[in-house]
Amino acid sequence: MEKNRPLPAQKPLNQETIAAIATPPGKSALGIVRLSGPSALETAAKFLQIDPQNLKPRTAILTRAFLRGEFIDEVIALHFPKTASPTGEDLIEITSHGSPFILSSLLKAALESGAALAAPGEFTRRAFLNGKMDLSQAEAVCDLIRAENQASHRAALLQLSGGISKALNQIKAPLLEMLAHIEACLDHPEEELPPPPENEFIFSLHQTHEAISNFAATYERGKKILSGPRICIAGLPNSGKSSLLNALLGRERAIVSEIPGTTRDTIEESLPLGEMTPLLIDTAGIREQASDAVEREGIRRTQEALNNSDLALVVIDRSREISLEEEKALLSIANAAKKGNKPAIFALNKSDLPRRIGKDWEGISVSALLGEGIEELKKILSTRLIQETLGHEVLITNFRHHQALTEAAKEILLAENSIRDNVKKWEERAAFHLRQCLRFLGEVTGDNASEEVLNSIFSKFCVGK
């Protein structure tokens, strides 16, 4: 199999020692410069007062750093030998005062001592090339650093811990078995091995196709998690949706008026809500019969917003009775949410007025006007969003992975079809497609990643990572 052919990009023979600043630019208490590579220790010893022979692994030592004989700073040097280093190479971490002048002087000293300036993502790339992680894990490092909420953070952590590899290995196992069976028959026709069990293969391929497709489909959720969850505010006209949006945000954002249908554009605002910052989407009021074309367009947008949300916040005016027609409209929202498997939370607004809505209507009482019940509503929204977006299964969050999985699923269908169609030499064709499928699955974990692919992936990283 192609899988075992080492490419130059994977096993560089003559690796340099690289150096970079690993902390963000700016003045702070501490900053870190790190060096990784076969001569990290010897390079560091050229500008630090350390003895490479007597450096205890993983033990912090206080030493002095110099640039061209000029004292730079007292620093803490920490050596990770290649057996215990994140890059799989000798690694030195130098922690200094967090002064940009000191950090750039340390980097300069490292470069003048023979280190090369690390390319973006080169530390992680080396971790990948040295077999410390697969490519999907390396990509997760970047996602992890960028994650801004608990859901995206958890998704990145699951990937970083090798979740994608594990899922793919489960998918690959029956394919490898099948391929071995077919190849044995093809390679040794003289041995009269039992013929491949066609129906069993079709069943197994069908299951595998489903597994790959389902995995690929998690990309929809993964994408949403990366971009943050969305709450759609919907309801009848004049139920106080815009007032509630303002009350949740704690400031005037939407224009509020007594005239039903004032909100026609969809308004989107970020709402800090505990660990998350969901996008709050205000919509036009839903009516079964819209009065004019502009309003109809607003309603179309509401339905679209509902489809693209993770949670529907349905606002109902509890100070008046609901007509049958209005009830229908509200049910249409609830149904749209249900269809999309999204929770709907009902807020009974105008709790400052006497309740006149029927007893059947249940939900959390709020007064957007007085701010009553707003904090409680926020808590409920936060809890439900965490339930909705915080899963413990591995999600696909990367377009590259999604693409490779989609292609892999296609190959499974082609393999299945070659058996079903009972074409001549179906074994050869099925084996070809199985190999193709495995190749696409391998792309996710970077089994045969070309220099080009790696360059494109790691160029998105920051320097020092």
Place this chain on the structure above:
Amino acid sequence: MEKNRPLPAQKPLNQETIAAIATPPGKSALGIVRLSGPSALETAAKFLQIDPQNLKPRTAILTRAFLRGEFIDEVIALHFPKTASPTGEDLIEITSHGSPFILSSLLKAALESGAALAAPGEFTRRAFLNGKMDLSQAEAVCDLIRAENQASHRAALLQLSGGISKALNQIKAPLLEMLAHIEACLDHPEEELPPPPENEFIFSLHQTHEAISNFAATYERGKKILSGPRICIAGLPNSGKSSLLNALLGRERAIVSEIPGTTRDTIEESLPLGEMTPLLIDTAGIREQASDAVEREGIRRTQEALNNSDLALVVIDRSREISLEEEKALLSIANAAKKGNKPAIFALNKSDLPRRIGKDWEGISVSALLGEGIEELKKILSTRLIQETLGHEVLITNFRHHQALTEAAKEILLAENSIRDNVKKWEERAAFHLRQCLRFLGEVTGDNASEEVLNSIFSKFCVGK
């Protein structure tokens, strides 16, 4: 002596464990959260998978961090016991991926485990309170982080290494001896000790006054070093000063014209020059007799600029002869520089034209027009500035220190006067002023710093330092 009275600000009895993010905000490879205080280990053990009993000092261990049971990140934990920690307390450094979400989660976990959020500069304040450094060293930490060029960086390092204490101890030694002598006589009049040697005291006080004044006077240079060195461009009208400024900057900054006296405002621009970024100050041309009031004002500014500079760059048009009157004007520049003990570098401009200036005029040939000699000129400027500003003696760079030294010098004069005036009981008065002097000197190193003084100093620090 007041000096020995411990103030509450200096020896807090019941110290909390504090926590802060120690790296700048922003996404990067690595970030650090640190905890310092008597229960740093126990606090960290509440959210890291570490065993405080079995943690080897200064040894990096890979562990997992949690916030409310949710996995945050794999981190490196490093424990510095109070005997070997920069704060003089148990200290834990936690290095994670450089994600703001992860770092704030780690901080949250530390706070929820019982740590208090560190105030700005509180780590350094504790280092001071625990006797790991004096106040002038603590203040140098802030200067070191802010230093943007080699000169200010070196000044901060010299202070951080205790340079000010050392200098002050030399100054204090004879004062303490004198005070002991006087106090012995005052305390035990019955013992008939030999009377204090008045003339010897006057001589010694005179010397000490000089030492303190000289030390305080380094503040002028110290200030300049912090703000960066200054180069003043001066010369006769129409010698090409503005063209040379533009050539040095590599872009059009000053208006250049054939009409002598075009530059009337003083132009200031930063010139990146190797390790330094001096301010380049273009001035009006100097003439012995200015033609009008505006030009006279320009000349006054030139002389002022010369006084406030570290180096004079004198531009001379080498393509024409210099009149006696012009020679006088140029000599006045050279003399002004000499008087201020500042180097003057002569640039013979217009090397693109035939040389017609007298052979006696020496300097570096340049053509601002063609850019000839500009790189060489930059090298010379850089070398001279480094020679001028990079000293190895300790400088006063802090207004607070300068003030205290000035007051201390005044007290010495008052002590000297009480002896000279031969007032009754001069011993008592001299002893009083000597004690006052020592108190002011002690202010620099923070011997009796009040909570108020410490608050004002450390509030300028960043959080995490």
